[in-house]
Structures are given as structure tokens and as C-alpha cells.
Amino acid sequence: xxxxxxLGALRTLCEIEVAxxxxxxxxxxxxxxxxxxxxxxxxxxxxxxxxxxVSGCRYCQRMMALxxxxxxPRLWTLVKYKxxxxxxxxxxxxRFHVDRDGCPRCSRIxxxxxxxxxxxxxxxxxxxxxxxxxxxxxxxxxxxxxxIKRPALHIRDTSEDGLLVSTLLETAxxxxxxxxxxxxxxxxxxxxxxxxxxxxxxxxxxxxELVSAxxxxxxxxxxxxxxxxxxxxxxxxxxxxxxxxxAG
Amino acid sequence: xxxxxxxxxxxxxxxxxxxxxxxxxxxxxLCERYYRRLWDYFRKLGFSEQDAEELTQETFLKVAxxxxxxxxxxxxxxxxxxxxxxxxxxxxxHWRRMKRxxxxxxxxxxxxxxTPLTVCLTDDWAKPDEVAETVLFAQVLTRCLAKxxxxxxxxxxxxDYFGYSGIEVGGMLGMTEAQVNMARxxxxxxxxxxxxxxxxxxxxxxxxxxITQIIMKFKDEILVYLExxxxxxxxE
Numbered sequence: 001x002x003x004x005x006x007l008g009a010l011r012t013l014c015e016i017e018v019a020x021x022x023x024x025x026x027x028x029x030x031x032x033x034x035x036x037x038x039x040x041x042x043x044x045x046x047x048x049x050x051x052x053x054v055s056g057c058r059y060c061q062r063m064m065a066l067x068x069x070x071x072x073p074r075l076w077t078l079v080k081y082k083x084x085x086x087x088x089x090x091x092x093x094x095r096f097h098v099d100r101d102g103c104p105r106c107s108r109i110x111x112x113x114x115x116x117x118x119x120x121x122x123x124x125x126x127x128x129x130x131x132x133x134x135x136x137x138x139x140x141x142x143x144x145x146x147x148i149k150r151p152a153l154h155i156r157d158t159s160e161d162g163l164l165v166s167t168l169l170e171t172a173x174x175x176x177x178x179x180x181x182x183x184x185x186x187x188x189x190x191x192x193x194x195x196x197x198x199x200x201x202x203x204x205x206x207x208x209e210l211v212s213a214x215x216x217x218x219x220x221x222x223x224x225x226x227x228x229x230x231x232x233x234x235x236x237x238x239x240x241x242x243x244x245x246x247a248g
Numbered sequence: 249x250x251x252x253x254x255x256x257x258x259x260x261x262x263x264x265x266x267x268x269x270x271x272x273x274x275x276x277x278l279c280e281r282y283y284r285r286l287w288d289y290f291r292k293l294g295f296s297e298q299d300a301e302e303l304t305q306e307t308f309l310k311v312a313x314x315x316x317x318x319x320x321x322x323x324x325x326x327x328x329x330x331x332x333x334x335x336x337x338x339x340x341x342h343w344r345r346m347k348r349x350x351x352x353x354x355x356x357x358x359x360x361x362x363t364p365l366t367v368c369l370t371d372d373w374a375k376p377d378e379v380a381e382t383v384l385f386a387q388v389l390t391r392c393l394a395k396x397x398x399x400x401x402x403x404x405x406x407x408d409y410f411g412y413s414g415i416e417v418g419g420m421l422g423m424t425e426a427q428v429n430m431a432r433x434x435x436x437x438x439x440x441x442x443x444x445x446x447x448x449x450x451x452x453x454x455x456x457x458x459i460t461q462i463i464m465k466f467k468d469e470i471l472v473y474l475e476x477x478x479x480x481x482x483x484e
Contacts, residue, residue: 010389011409013409018284021291022287025304025305036275036312062305063309064325066305066306068307
């Protein structure tokens with residue numbers, strides 16, 4: 001067979017194979033959510049019937065797991081999964097993410113004592129959706145290559161409703177500083193509690209009151225001191241900011 | 249630009265812009281248009297059917313997420329190029345994940361070729377009607393692709409199988425056209441050796457023999473002679 005004919009045969013094979021390929025995912029049904037509905041910004045707007053469908057649909061569970069390949073589930077989601085709190089709708093997706101995809105970050109967190117401490121907070125009445133919570137240390141960066149020089153600490157999270165944004169960062173001078181913001185000016189005067197919980201169990205707790213930040217809503221700030229002087233700075237820890245009391 | 253599906257007459261670029269403008273169904277149209285092609289790409293790279301369908305969906309999810317820097321790349325006007333760039337990265341990530349987790353080889357790697365294949369392809373094999381023959385050719389090709397590195401597989405598939413240009417393939421894989429051509433040269437040689445083992449020769453036609461050389465040298469004179477002969481201008 002000459003080269004020219006071989007290329008022709010390859011293209012013909014390509015046409016045939018593409019035409020014979022399935023037109024959609026084998027598990028997908030007419031009732032399944034469209035791809036756009038799985039985008040993180042769309043999930044908050046799922047209707048009740050969509051939620052109900054996703055919880056019992058293998059295709060939609062797979063799609064959730066694929067979304068988590070791009071961005072891992074939030075810490076609260078892991079707590080809810082591990083302790084089967086309420087009706088956790090993504091059981092199969094989580095198993096897929098942790099077992100089949102072998103996500104090192106989520107596997108590490110699920111086996112960390114930190115998750116038990118978070119569970120205890122929930123048991124004490126902490127609001128899951130209204131809090132900003134992030135992990136730091138080996139737990140958070142389990143999937144990354146080790147760095148000879150530790151990068152400056154900078155973690156940030158936003159509550160599921162978007163009303164509470166917290167950032168914990170290390171300044172150039174080595175100070176550990178907490179910033180809490182809310183885009184809604186109605187929250188001026190509300191109090192938040194910021195907690196840092198390490199794997200060994202040490203707890204650092206600060207209460208703050210949000211003050212006006214002009215047209216940008218409201219904010220609060222707190223400096224913990226030099227990071228190298230903090231006893232838990234070399235440990236894995238979670239950082240949690242939540243509202244104190246109900247909105248006015 | 250090749251369109252696989254024709255449910256929506258808009259161009260790829262128009263559909264993507266429509267999706268970014270919050271028209272969710274535009275994404276479904278794009279998915280419908282390219283699902284089969286991407287699925288086949290992942291299968292030919294050596295992934296299982298289940299992996300292929302998940303990687304296809306993951307590619308579209310990444311397109312839907314459309315990070316700003318990627319959108320800039322897309323705006324250069326070649327949606328297919330961008331789509332296959334995303335697809336290739338998704339495939340490579342999954343391949344690494346598989347290696348890290350289970351060290352399970354790709355489906356095509358598992359095949360050591362013990363099963364004898366009886367493939368007889370001739371020069372007339374331009375439009376095979378027989379499905380069985382197509383399947384066999386696809387099997388031979390898959391076995392030969394398994395002998396290549398992951399990147400070279402992708403180059404061969406994109407360039408020779410799907411028919412993208414060297415510049416396009418370079419853009420998809422983050423290489424220069426010269427690098428693509430160099431890699432393709434080695435790839436083609438390996439594929440050629442493998443296919444010859446299976447009884448498919450890609451060698452150019454044998455060098456012309458002495459009589460053929462004489463005919464080629466005096467082709468014009470012969471043609472004139474034949475012309476005259478047809479007109480009856482030649483005395484016997």
C-alpha cells in the first residue's frame with residue numbers, strides 16, 4: 001500500500017470510526033442536567049427536582065466527580081460526607097473522587113483528625129453553609145510538589161452564600177493577618193468568630209465586629225503576631241470564620 | 249471548519265460566545281457537534297470506553313469553565329484547536345493519574361498482539377464497505393499506536409488520522425511545526441515498521457525497472473507515435 005493510499009485509508013477509517021462513536025455518554029438520560037448546570041456558579045441555583053434527580057442519578061454523580069477534578073469539594077462537603085450528616089446527595093460522586101480518582105488532598109483530609117474537630121463544631125451548632133473554611137499545610141497541598149522554600153501563607157474562602165469572605169495571609173514582615181469581609185452593608189455591626197484549629201487540637205479563637213468599608217460593604221481585620229512564634233504554624237490546620245448570632 | 253453535527257447552524261465561535269453570554273443550550277450544541285470526534289480521539293489514545301466518555305465530558309466541562317487566559321487563546325479564532333488542546337491536557341492528566349494510582353497500562357498497551365490478525369489491505373482499500381475490515385484495520389492501528397509514546401500517539405492521531413495541519417497540531421500540543429514534523433517522522437517510521445509486521449507495506453512503489461525507464465525517457469516520443477498511429481499517419 002502506498003503512503004498516499006495509507007493516508008487516504010486513515011482518513012476514511014477516521015470518518016467511519018467517528019460516525020460509529022456514541023453520540024453521548026452511555027449513562028446520560030433525557031432527565032439529566034445539562035453540562036452548564038454543573039458549573040459551580042449554577043449549582044447554587046439548582047431546583048429541588050434537580051437536586052432530587054442528581055442524588056439518584058449515576059451520570060449526574062459522575063459529572064459532579066468530574067467537576068471536582070478541577071476544584072476539590074469544600075471542607076464542609078467532606079465533613080457532611082464522612083459523617084453522613086443530613087441527606088448528603090453526592091455519595092457516589094465522592095466515592096468516585098476519593099477512591100477512583102484517588103484525590104490526595106481529600107483522602108488526606110478525610111483521614112485527618114481535623115475533620116473530627118470540624119464535626120464537633122457542627123455538633124455545637126456551627127452553620128455549615130454560612131461559614132468560610134479552608135485547610136492549610138500538608139493537608140491542603142498534598143497533591144503539590146514539596147517546595148524547598150515555603151511560600152507565604154495565603155488562604156482564602158467564601159461562604160456558600162457569598163456573604164462572608166475570609167483571608168488569612170502572611171505579610172512580607174512575617175506577620176499573620178486575618179481579613180474578614182462581607183459585600184452586604186446590612187452586616188455592619190454583626191460579629192464573627194474566627195477559629196484556627198490545628199491537628200494536635202490547639203485552638204485560637206478571635207471575635208471581631210464588622211465595620212463599614214464604604215461602598216464595598218463591611219470588613220474586619222486582626223493581626224495574630226509573627227507567624228514563627230505561633231505554636232501551630234508548623235502543623236496542618238483549618239481556618240474557620242462564621243457568624244455569631246442571627247442577622248439583624 | 250469541519251462541523252460534525254448540524255443541529256445548530258451557528259459557527260463554533262458563535263456558539264461559544266453565546267454560551268459565555270449565558271445561553272446554556274449553546275454548550276450542548278457544541279457538545280453534540282464534537283462528542284463523537286473527541287470520544288474517538290480518547291479511544292485511539294488507548295483509554296477504555298468508560299474513560300473515553302468521561303474524558304470527553306470533562307473536556308467540555310473545562311471548556312465551559314473557560315478560564316480567562318484560555319478564552320484569550322480561543323479568541324485567536326480556532327475553536328477546534330483549543331478544544332483539542334484541552335482534550336489533550338485532560339487525557340495526559342488522566343494518564344498520569346492512572347499511572348500514579350494503579351499503574352494500569354492504557355488499554356492498547358495491554359495488548360501484546362498475541363491474537364493473530366488476518367488483515368489484507370490493498371491499494372483499493374480507499375472506501376472499505378466491510379465493517380469487519382474497518383474494525384480489523386482499527387485494531388492493527390491501535391496495536392501499532394501502543395508502541396508509541398503518549399505524545400507521539402497524539403501527534404500521529406491529530407496529524408495523520410484527523411488531518412490537522414502541522415501548525416494546528418503544534419498549537420494544540422504546545423510545539424513548533426518543526427518539532428511536530430520531526431516527531432512525526434520518527435512516529436511514521438515506527439508505525440510503518442509495525443504495519444509491515446502485520447503485512448501492510450507502506451513502502452513507495454519499487455524503483456522502475458530498465459524497460460520502464462526507457463518508456464519514461466521516451467514517453468513524449470511514444471505518445472506522439474501512438475497519436476499518429478491512431479490517425480493512421482504511420483506507414484507499416
